[in-house]
Amino acid sequence: MRYFLELAYSGTAYHGWQKQPNAVSVQEKIEKVLSRLLQKNIEIVGAGRTDAGVHAKQLFAHFDTEVSIGEEEMLYKMNSMLPGDIAINRIFRVKAEVHARFDALSRSYEYWITQQKDPFLINQAWYLKQELDVEKMNEAAQILKNYRNFKCFSKSRTDVKTYNCTIESAEWKKTGELLVFHITADRFLRNMVRAIVGTLLEIGQGKISVENLHEIIASEDRGMAGASVPAQGLFLTRIKYPKIEVD
Structure with missing residues (x-):
């Protein structure tokens, strides 16, 4: 049987979503808890990867098990065992062929910028005090x-x-x-949102023109685009699927 987890996390303490040697990841934390509860080695497949320091308001992952799960009880136990910066919001059974990554129709991200220094946003937004022409940034977007x-x-x-x-x-x-950048696409490349934001900010600061964006995209050259913005302001906010739950 295949189950989906709907989860959220603050990425500050983690070296991204994906399990890797010699670094703490969100995937690793969840797999350890699931394996302990089901008394079997469980591997989960996420809908995508987030880099170190990036957050997720909504991410889905799937796992397979031979035993039927009491979903509410499992939800309570997992949240009791996971650290406070990872939350499982829902567990539900899906059709056996459904894949968390490949069946996603779209993904949405936000990037948060604060132009006023705020100690409570230090791990959730990028502090950027420069004046920005948001109208031009939206024209370019x-x-x-x-x-x-x-x-x-x-x-x-x-x-x-x-x-x-x-x-x-x-x-x-x-x-x-x-100041929040919202973007939705069917898929994203690695570092894509942070590079787009960095480029749009250069337009907002008057370093390049709106029309320059056509040349940058046509070049297919990473060196032509703006620098990637810091990870802490990036949030994966929504993943859309077709109907996947078992009735």
Whole structure:
């Protein structure tokens, strides 16, 4: 039987989602708890990877087990055993062929910027005091939807079959003291959102023009795009699926 976990975490204390040697990851923490509760080595497959320091308001992962699970009881036990910065919000059974990564229809991210120093946002937002032309940043963000190949925003030496992504929406919004970038696409390349944000910020600071974005994307050259912004302001916020639950 295959089950999905819907979870959230603060990524500050972790070296990203993915399990790796000599570093603490979110995946490792969850697998240890599941394996202990089910008394069998359990491996989970996440809908995607987040880098060190990146957060997730919503992420899904699947695992397989031969025994039927009392979902509410398992939810309570897992949350009791996991550290406070990881929460399991839901456990539910899905069809056996459903895959947390490959069946996702879209993913959404936010990037948080604060232009006022706030000690309570030190691990959740990037403090950037420079003046920004948000109107130009939003004008440039709309250009992204006209392209498919985003190699210029991908981390170098990434082993992928294609650099094509379909961006559904991209927009900056002011929320209280925060300036938040919202972006949704069918898939994302490694480091893509942080590189896009860095490039849009250069436009907002007047370092490059809105029209320069066409040249940057067409170049397929990571060196042409802006620097990646720090990890702590990035949140994976939503993953959309077709109907996957067992009735």
